[in-house]
């Protein structure tokens with residue numbers, strides 16, 4: 001096997017949900033100064049699911065364009081990363097495999113570690129492709145983030161799924177080695193099995209995130225990683241987009257470099273466009289930052305991008321990717337902007353009503369209203385089973 005075989009992201013697509021609440025509307029109704037949302041946390045709107053949307057329907061919608069373009073013949077593995085899963089046993093990816101009409105000779109598995117697990121999935125995928133460069137791996141990150149009403153986290157809710165096809169000779173981004181890793185046993189954010197909303201110690205989570213930036217970067221350097229000057233841009237996990245700026249300032253200070261606004265903007269400005277209007281999509285967030293960068297930045301051919309993935313609890317990884325020549329021909333910016341632009345705006349009252357709605361748990365037969373404009377929907381609940389269909 002050639003050791004210089006390029007492996008990485010061959011295609012990248014994301015989708016979000018059908019509804020959107022603007023922070024202007026949220027601020028108007030909860031009495032918050034809008035500047036706190038727009039400037040303080042860098043958020044403008046949050047995606048909300050319709051009654052018949054969930055992480056499976058988003059995941060299938062995000063992955064469908066990849067399957068349409070590349071077929072399924074070479075996909076031998078599907079990994080779905082999420083922390084808002086719909087079942088404790090069955091991998092959500094199996095529903096996606098079925099909705100996409102994939103053939104049976106595929107391994108499907110789900111991964112969890114807060115917002116980090118899509119990066120573990122990506123590394124797992126790269127390893128599989130290294131074993132057999134003919135194989136491709138479909139990696140999907142799909143999450144709906146929910147915090148308690150009127151809690152500090154509420155303004156950072158959101159939803160999205162990012163799907164990536166990992167292959168040899170990738171069209172978009174070659175993943176390079178090494179990775180810098182950092183794990184710490186902290187309780188900054190967690191969701192016990194009996195809760196539908198996450199518990200979070202907001203300030204502690206910021207501190208834990210920043211400690212992980214420093215820890216992962218130092219590990220990356222110890223293992224022979226590239227110096228700071230080699231990087232054109234940095235995609236951080238963005239629970240809210242200002243977090244990326246805090247994180248990069250931390251990284252620059254760790255390197256003894258100057259962290260002025262111009263330097264921060266050059267490295268980050270093109271990475272926040274999708275997340276500021278979608279909200280926190282947990283596992284998908286860093287990959288929406290990457291999508292925004294590739295879709296919106298000037299030519300990045302052969303440039304190196306830093307990626308920092310953080311999942312509370314906590315696990316973090318810093319790694320680098322090299323943008324491939326000709327990548328622009330494979331991008332999906334128009335479809336991404338359409339997914340965001342086609343959401344239906346809801347007012348604050350509707351949002352509060354939506355938050356009151358919960359799916360029945362008695363095992364009865366319930367048809368769900370057809371509300372999504374997406375290609376797949378959760379059609380019914382029956383005998384404690386979820387029934388999905390093409391919309």
Ligand code: COA
Pocket residue numbers: 033035036037039040041152153154155156189200201202203205206209239240243312
């Ligand atoms: N105009 C401009 N900026 C304002 C403002 C105003 N009127 N009011 C507040 N701000 C700024 C604050 O100075 C702060 O910025 P800073 O962090 O650079 O100092 C920012 O807006 C947030 O204000 P803060 O008072 O800290 O907000 P909060 O107590 O409501 O909580 C989080 C913010 C992020 C902790 C909260 O949203 C949260 O818990 N989120 C979920 C967890 C999370 O995302 N963790 C991140 C790591 S994974």
